Amino acid sequence: MNWLAIAQKLLLGISILTIGFILANIAAHQISKLKTKNAKIWAHITRFTLLFLVTLIATQQIKLDSFILTPTAKNNQAIAQQQNSNLSWKNVLLGGGGYVTGIYLHPQQKDLVYIRTDIGGFYRWNPQNQTWIPITDRFPKSQSDYYGGESLALDPNNPNTVYIAAGKYLWSKPGSIFKSTNRGQTWQKLDIDLPMGGNEDKRWMGERLAVNPFNSQVILFGSRRDGLWRSNNSGETWNQVTSLPNNSRKGIGITGILFDKRVSNLVYAVSYGDGIYKSTDAGVTWRKIPESPQFPRRMAISSNGTLYVTSSKGPGVTKYAKNAWSNITPEKSQATFNAITVNPNNPNHILVSTGETDSTRLYGSWDGGKTWQRIKRTMNSTVPWWRRLMLKQPWISAIEFDPKVFGRAWLTDWYGIWRTENYQTNPVVWTNYQKGHEEIVTFALVSPPKGAPLLSAVADVDGFYHDNGLNAFPTREFGGQGPNFQDTYSIAYNEKNPLRVVRVGGNRWNNTFGGATSTDGGQSWQKFPTFPEKKMPLRVAVSATNPEVFLVTISDEKPLLTKDGGKTWSEISTLPKGAKGPWNWAQPLAADPIDGKTFYYYAGGKLYRSTDGGANFEIVNESLLRDRWHSLKTAPGIKGELWLSLDKDGLFRSTNAGKTFSKIPTVERAFLFALGKPPRGSKVPALYLYGKIAGKNEGIFRSLDRGRTWTSISDRSQPIGNNPNVMEASKQQFGLVFIGTNGRGIYYRNTQ
The missing domain is CATH 2.130.10.10 (YVTN repeat-like/Quinoprotein amine dehydrogenase)
Structure with missing residues (x-):
């Protein structure tokens, strides 16, 4: 509702009424002075006629129905909203379920929060409706590796600029770094391609990507295999930094980079398995800090310049001040510690957590680590199905104080995102915020x-x-x-x-x-x-x-x-x-929908069939193409009708229980497909395809005539590119279709 527009319309209407009232009275007064028999009667008629016309004009200008909806208007609006919702793909609400490996709060902008995940991409917080907005869903299937969150960095001097390092696996295609100047609405790929591992070992540590708070053009990135990289022009070009030796553990690499916000050009870097290095010229030259922890997990710097570090295989929590290290591990625990944060408004207030365990413990210190208090927790889950393990905040990856809201802190773990509004209570009440964060891997849909x-x-x-x-x-x-x-x-x-x-x-x-x-x-x-x-x-x-x-x-x-x-x-x-x-995710097995004794099986280019309830199978067709990515399905309600997708070899149909198959000529690639309820008045199942149609770009399509003609149901802004692995269509409602993914949950669209 646009209140400014409403106020403007009301003011205009009132002005018209006022002026009209004055003019009507003037006209009536002038007529009443005429020396005629019915002057007064005509004066009244004139006054009421003019007032009626002025009121009509004013009402048309105000158009109250534009913001006070009648039942009919409300129905029309609801229909319009439903039609608009049918134009795009949406997530089936599940409620998290995947590892959130980092959380980032902008130091200048209140409620500007981002998260990274291991296989579900990156998200931005929407404070208006308390949901997470996926900001990397524009990557198509050909760029599915970019849904792996290796790292994220905010420009502390510009709330609109954000960088991500994206790539799932070291063995897959190289990852890359992307830049956005509009908070993740669009991305520019930068000229750097390196092996990345958002879903690899030690993905819960960080952060590998950092922007210099004193000069936003300087960016550093620590890679898993190729050492440290530096840009001095906001990511336009990159150079490898050879002054930091690549002595880190293979496949883990440079896991953390942290600029000091107090001292210009002072920056620290973690070389995992080697130690912590320090640079005083914004990452050009480096020296190793003597006696630094060998296996650091995360770092945090207080506003007075003290460096705090969590580690494994040694003191769990240490601090570095005045060129000396101190062991400040809570309870002298031998556990691995991971997440750590220092209150930006109190340099002595620290939160840490143990890491890589289902029995995570949280500790707080208000005196710079001299003493610690075990933090008790009360869990307020907004997702009804989250079970006991998920409420224990397993494998905490990151904790951050909110720099703009006193008492608030954020936490991410194996399954989602938590927030407390008062970290000073005992116990601390944590609430999970999962709407929009859909990171589940799908095996099957029915x-x-x-x-x-x-x-x-x-x-x-x-x-x-x-x-x-x-x-x-x-x-x-x-x-x-x-x-x-x-x-x-x-x-x-x-x-x-x-x-x-x-x-x-x-x-x-x-x-x-x-x-x-x-x-x-x-x-x-x-x-x-x-x-x-x-x-x-x-x-x-x-x-x-x-x-x-x-x-x-x-x-x-x-x-x-x-x-x-x-x-x-x-x-x-x-x-x-x-x-x-x-x-x-191959689908080799199907049951005939009519004949209870008949089953079908595809393997190695052959179609097997059983007619005795599955006890014995015989080969009825051995002329099919071989493809490990295949799906065999039966047509709903039709005996002996089979459909077989063979990815780049296309889509095939049999009407004689698999003895012969005919290729659908319009389909150049059948990555996924589904058969659903026919439209009203038809007995032909609706056919859906994730693939390539002749003369069209790769996408998602629907056919109502067994593949002769196709209609695109793709959404260019939502290509569903994070390794789609299963497709299903509703048997109850015509037009409703689902796609399950390998890390972005389940999408659906009503294509009626």
Whole structure:
């Protein structure tokens, strides 16, 4: 609502009414003085006529309905908002779930906060609605490595300028550094490409990227393999700094760079495994500080120039002042310490945390580390499904005092972001702020004809029955009403009764696996009565007519069959070994949606089929192309209709239960695809594709005529580029489609 515009319209309307009233009275007075029989009557008529016209004109100028909405206007506005929302992809609200490896608060601008994540990109805080805005979602699939957050640096002299070092893995494509002058709305790639590892070892330490507070043109970046780099023109060009020896641990490198905000050109750098170096000329030349910690984690400088350091393999917390080191570790603990911050308004107030543990401890000191107090915590979770482990703030990566709000501090950990409004209470109350931060890795998605609009199988936090819809956090994980798994790898339902659901998963941390069944669409679960030990299940398919019969593919072993709901299992000897898991998103297994005894399996360019309930398979087609990135699906409600995507080799369809396949000629690449509910009046399933259509750029498309013609449903500002790995379409609502990613959660769009 634009209050200034409203005030201007009201003032204009009142002015028109006032002037009109004066003119009407003048005119009426002049007429009444006429020496005619009905002068007074005509004067009244003139006055009322002019007042009516003036009032009409004033009302048209004010246009009250533009800001006082009638029910009809409200409905029109709601429809317009719904139509606009359908034009873009949005995240299914889950509530975090991924490692937030750093948090950054601008020293000049209140509420200007950024976070980096290991595999979900970078975000900026929106204080108006208490959400996180993803600021790297414009990277397409070809640049998916840039969703790895290696480091971030703010220009302390310009709140609009921010730099990011982006790259996921050392073994993948080189990472790079990007610059934004509008707080992350757009990015400029800088001329520096180096191996980076936002999801590599010691990613919770930092910060590798720093801007000189006395000269914003000077930027330093510590790499994992190639030493220290320096720019003296705001990142336009870079040069390697050879005066700092590259004696750091291989693959870890220069993990931290910190400028002193008090002394011009004074800067410290951590060479992990070697020690801490110091420069007094803004990073041109360096010398090692004698007796410095060998394995520092993080550094912080107080306003009086004292350097504080957390470490492992030695004193957990040390300080450097007057050219001397002091051990100030809380309780003389032998634990590794990681996160540390010094209050910008009190140089003696310090917060530290232990690191790399599920049982994280927090300590505070108000006398520069001479004494410490263990900080008790009360957890106020805004995400209903967060379980006990997540509320313990495991593996804290960063803590920061808020420089603009007294009493406020921020903290990030393995699953999300926490904030307290009063760090001086005991216990300290921490609240998590997760809206907008969606970093979950997706293994599988199912949208059954009945029940919840979506069931999601994910890594690290099991999976979800989306009982609150797509725009609210789920009430609980699958394990909230049944067995809890670290990962759920696959979900399938029985076509005859879609509320009968099967899921498979397990715990990578102790190598135990299995599955569970549900009779209420995934709201509650019962663990399989038995499951073979040390076997990792990857995919599951359920008979269309008998929910007790389902097949499970096994990592690097032959698939298994149960005919009694998981009580007994038999190996399917006529099928080849499955792919190695769990980080595999191929979909080789499907059940016929009509014939409960028929199952299909793709492997190595061959199509296998069973017509005896999965006990035996035979090859019915061995002329298909080979591709390890493949997906086999059956058309909803149609017997014997199969669809097979083979990535760069395209999309194929069979109408005779796999005996022959025809290539869809318009599809040049089929990375992902899905089949969903037909539009009204049609029996042809809606077909969705993440790939390449002839004559069009790579993107996301929909076809309503089995692939003859296509409509783009892409959003150029939201290409869904963070390794999309699964696609699903609603069986309940035409036009609703989902895409799961490898670190940016689940996207959806209503394409009606």
